[in-house]
Amino acid sequence: MTEILCNAFRTVIATTPGNLLATVYLTANKIAPPHEGLELGIGEASLVKALAEAYGRKEEHVKKQNSELGDLGLVAKASRSTQRLMFQPKPLTIDKVFSAFLAIAKQLLESHSFDKYPFTIPNSKDVSFIVFKRPIMVMAFDLLWCKESGANSHDKKKNHIKGLLVAATECEPLYITRLLQSKMRIGLAEKTVLVALGQAAAYSETCPNPPLQTQSPLEEVGVPIGPMLAKPTKAVSEIIDKFQGMEFTCEYKYDGERAQIHYMEDGSVEIYSRNAEWNTGKYPDVVSSISREKFIPAICKPTNSSSAVLFKKDTAKSFVLDCEIVAYDHEKQKILPFQVLSTRARKGVILSGIKVTVCTFAFDILYINGQPLLQEQLKVRRQHLYSSFEEVPGVFQFATATITNDVEEIQKFLEAAVNSSCEGLIIKTLDKDATYEPSKRSNNWLKLKKDYMESIGDSLDLVPIAAFHGRGKRTGVYGSFLLACYDEQNEEYQTICNIGTGFSESQLEERSASLRNKVIPTPKPYYRYADTVNPDVWFEPAEVWEVKAADLSISPVHRAASGIVYPNKGISLRFPRLVHVRDDKSPEQATTSDQVADMYRAQKINHANNHEEEDDD
DNA sequence: TCAGAATGCTCC
């Protein structure tokens, strides 16, 4: 794979180097660096519409065939091949396709940003500079490049897609459609593209500029870098095993959102998400806790203690921090669950309008004062972190950490983490294999969560009552199932979650085959579900599956234990996955709504009792 | 016009 692609790139470099950028983006199925915020904004529904119109088919037929073929791309191909071509369309080129994609993406920005943000030239003392920096830059871009006007952006996008589909021949409709869905399904994606590109570039020094901002260790402050990831482990013993003979540290795993905080010498700040999305506009409070004086003197409210502090020491002139931002109740000095954080507004947040306050927990540093630290061992990086920053309780803290290789102590530390509203632990080597490996390389960090451990964590026995047709490699079997628990009082099944992971392929085939015999035309009267769940098929209650989950949550859609904990809201599961099929249980012996309610209450009590953070570094 | 549904997208 890599070799083929590498040769393709070499050919492009040798023959049409001007096309290299578009070629790389198309093969990687991207349209721009992620932090630039360009997005296609195309979903299945709009694609179905465009496809139907482009090929003169009824939307309903397209939908039906999509569900049968499990791939909208195949639908496109099939539609195209049954059309009689009146004339040969002008051939599509890489450049044309990529330009069309860019045009589609810019439509979204135009319609979303244009009338929403004040279009004034910001001055750096104005808070709107921070809040609206990105949109305004993007808008300026739009003004330069987007001269179209007329129909609304939605239609324009559709027209671009139709244009591509009409011009496409042979296998092109398939891949254009898949590209637009970001589901190439060819077993080749971004990482492989980068490797192939790297190899191709090595052959030809003549290529003028590396077209993609690759994640070189010499990264620039202000440009996001791939986050280091963690690999799941099932038991403390497994950790000891893997890190045998090495010095390692355990840190709390906070349940929030990852934030890569860049601070530049000019005092500006950028915050990026785990996927390198631009999150600066979402966290003006975090920005201000670093650089308040520089940008927003007028907004500084002495009453708001959380924004009236600085956590960096004066010696820190520029840096990149790796952190977890967590919802935090400053009055009670307590960490709040992820579900609270997720209610925060995302765009154009202004300091005075913040409803969910946060605390930032730093656990790594990638760059300081002009010096990249990626190649340094964690021990060294951590030293920089601790010496260049100061904790400000409730605003900026270091991730609680300990160093031990004693099983008992790790176990205790895990308990402490969970009691402090954390998900579990992240375990990292300090000395060996302890450089920062941006997403590209292996997972040298381990994560330990209670629900990974056998016979610990929430496990439920649930009944599949409906299913959705699988797509892609699951075409022909069910791709996911709607699960329910049993309410003994009302003798009814209440939906609790969908599930689509934890199945081996053979297991999925077996379950699909078995449940196909249980399909019923309409749901049973004793099923409780939101009418927005719209499964492809319903089943009679027949099987019981053991399912594991990280947490229980209050759900806007699912109905489990509805009326027990909250009158009108049910309970759902976070990260549900199949453990195994319970041949020994009948549907009526599934986990009951009362049990679900109890589990939820137990979890809530655990949260309510949580102790506040203390740090031992 | 507005509220609910659909959509797109992010995250844990």
Add this chain to the structure above:
DNA sequence: ATTCTGT
């Protein structure tokens, strides 16, 4: 997110 699979 979790999990499984092919290379």
Add this chain to the structure above:
DNA sequence: ACAGAATGAGCATTCTGA
């Protein structure tokens, strides 16, 4: 060992029908 492709809950935002 890794990259890729299946799939989850739930949010804010946009669209659409009454």
